[in-house]
Amino acid sequence: MRSTPYSTPGKEKGRPPPRKKACRNCSRSKVRCDLARPACTRCKSLGRSCEYTVPNPAPRLGAQGDHAAEDVDGSWIDQSIAGPEMLDPVLRPSSGITRDLGGATIDAPNLRNEQNFGPAQNGQHELDLTNTDLVPSLSAHSIRDRWLRPYILPPLGSDEIPKVYHPFTLQYVSRVLSTYPNRMLKDGDVSPFIHHSQVSGSLMPLALANCYTLMRMWTQAAPGSETMVVNTIEQEMDRLTEGSSNIYDIDHLSAFQAFLVYSILLYFSPPPGTTPVTDKTMITLMELAYLTARNGLISAAERSKTKPTWESWIVASTKRRAIHAMYLFSSVYNAEHSLPNFVAEELRGVYVPESKALWEARDRGSWSREYDNHLREWGEGMLEISELWKSEETGSIARRRRIERWLKMVDEFGMMLFSVCAHLHGC
Numbered sequence: 001m002r003s004t005p006y007s008t009p010g011k012e013k014g015r016p017p018p019r020k021k022a023c024r025n026c027s028r029s030k031v032r033c034d035l036a037r038p039a040c041t042r043c044k045s046l047g048r049s050c051e052y053t054v055p056n057p058a059p060r061l062g063a064q065g066d067h068a069a070e071d072v073d074g075s076w077i078d079q080s081i082a083g084p085e086m087l088d089p090v091l092r093p094s095s096g097i098t099r100d101l102g103g104a105t106i107d108a109p110n111l112r113n114e115q116n117f118g119p120a121q122n123g124q125h126e127l128d129l130t131n132t133d134l135v136p137s138l139s140a141h142s143i144r145d146r147w148l149r150p151y152i153l154p155p156l157g158s159d160e161i162p163k164v165y166h167p168f169t170l171q172y173v174s175r176v177l178s179t180y181p182n183r184m185l186k187d188g189d190v191s192p193f194i195h196h197s198q199v200s201g202s203l204m205p206l207a208l209a210n211c212y213t214l215m216r217m218w219t220q221a222a223p224g225s226e227t228m229v230v231n232t233i234e235q236e237m238d239r240l241t242e243g244s245s246n247i248y249d250i251d252h253l254s255a256f257q258a259f260l261v262y263s264i265l266l267y268f269s270p271p272p273g274t275t276p277v278t279d280k281t282m283i284t285l286m287e288l289a290y291l292t293a294r295n296g297l298i299s300a301a302e303r304s305k306t307k308p309t310w311e312s313w314i315v316a317s318t319k320r321r322a323i324h325a326m327y328l329f330s331s332v333y334n335a336e337h338s339l340p341n342f343v344a345e346e347l348r349g350v351y352v353p354e355s356k357a358l359w360e361a362r363d364r365g366s367w368s369r370e371y372d373n374h375l376r377e378w379g380e381g382m383l384e385i386s387e388l389w390k391s392e393e394t395g396s397i398a399r400r401r402r403i404e405r406w407l408k409m410v411d412e413f414g415m416m417l418f419s420v421c422a423h424l425h426g427c
Contacts, residue, residue, distance in 0.1 A: 024051050031203070032126050042128065127197055129250040132312040134296030135303055142346035143323070144290030146330070147283045150339035162340035163331075169423045170335050173328050176416055178268035180325075181261050184215045192413035193321040194257050195314050196362070198250075205254035210236055211261055218265065226271050234276065237262050241284055249295045250315060256288040257322055264329060282333055289326050292319055297350050305381060307371050310364050321353055324385070324417055348386040352417060355409035377405070388421035395426070403427060 022033030023040050025048050033040050039050035180191040190196055199208055214233050221229045240255045263285055266276040299316045301308035308316070324347075331341045353359065358374060361367035374382075383406045393399045407418060421427050 021053055024053060027053070031128050031130070127311055127314070129197070129311050129315055130248045131309075132249065132315045133300045133308065134249070134312065134316055135298055135300050136296050137293050139346040140290050140294035143293050144286055146344075146346070147279070147286050149342055150334060160342060160345075162342055163424055165331065165335050165341065166423060169420060170332055173416070173420060174268065174332050177264050177325070177329055177332070181215055181265040182219075184212055184261070185219060191257075191261060191325075192411065193260070193318065193325045195318045196360070197314055198254065198257075198318070205251060207240060207251070207254040207258040211258040215261075215265075230266070230271055230274070230276060233262050233266065237281075237284075240288070249292075252288070252291045252295075253315065253319055253322065256285075256292045256326075257318075259285060259288050260322060260326055260329070267329075267333065277333070282330060285326060286330075289323055293323060297323065302351075302382075305375070305379065307368070307375060310367050313358075313367075313371070317351075317354060317359070320350055321413065323347065323350070324353070325413075328417070328420065343389055344385075348384070350385050351382045352385050352388070352406065353410060353414035354382065356411035357409065359411060377409075385417075385421075388418060388425060388427045390425040390427075399427075 021027075022035070023043060025043050026033035026040065031042065033042065036044075037052075043050035180193075183189045183191050184194075190199060194208065198205060199212070204212075214229075214236060217229050217232065237259055240259050263277055263281055266281075270276055297316060297319050299308040299312040301312065302316065327344055327347070333339075334341050355370070355374065357370045358367065361370055383402055387393070387399060387402065403418070407415070410418070418427070
């Protein structure tokens, strides 16, 4: 699938002078650069060598053979290290991102929030979701291979037996999951496994930008054009599976989130006479979940029960929510296709969704204050998903108190997770 370059506004008389170009590291990372010399603040903090494609002042210093082209503001960008996708976000047209998806040109919304994610203002700094301290997961491969378990039943006499969902439980989960794609159509709203910072910053990940636009195409499709829209969505799903293994963790997460949104949409609202979600779709979904989980579902600071950076917490917490949502969706799919479901032992130790106040915090200061409260409330360690499963501790006073403490602060997504576990395990 190809991408069309961003639209370029025509040169006009009296236009403002060209913007200064970000350093190469910031251009690659698609984040704002403060242009400090000889090294920008971000490169200093990460211990990286800071190089500018365009030196300051004017003469361009670079190795021979560098290939340059004029960008949308008349400054220069090194085409040997960056294509159109790498353009500094402040240089993009305000109308959004233009993409070519299977012959259909779409414009992704520009959902920029200057106060929280734009230039430094009143002590605020743009989030850098590529800079995190997550601890690599040793069980991620079990998430990837989960699709095999229904076909390789446990040996006779094994303690592991399939979970049996009541039909009303499956109906409940299905009804809730089916609402998630449509939530992306409301201004400022997101699915509960997408953090608002991912779509409110100066540069929305391409996977989510396309997802927002395709959701609009889906709801606004004229009679007779439904097949074309479905084909476009399926082509985008194929594109998401072709991502490079060298992209950032947040990009793997965004691809997984978008693929999950599409899978839920097509499963619960298939066009008449079609079955767009198949075993192959679920296998691919679990592969993307593996790529998301392998670099970690918990930060080093969380593991040591200290305060992580806001960026590390956003990525880790969002990953956990997306994984939990995928498992709920997988359970519905398996049950409706007469495939057994098993307890997700590979997720043992993974945290449940944290408080609604933490998840919805809109700036670093508010989040930091809420996390201080979180540490005081959960000094012994946050509730883990495995504490909602059937065990010797189920029904004990200590376990019930921990669960009740969590339920007082959780949002609707965490409440759904609890409801399903309560139906299955009696927690």
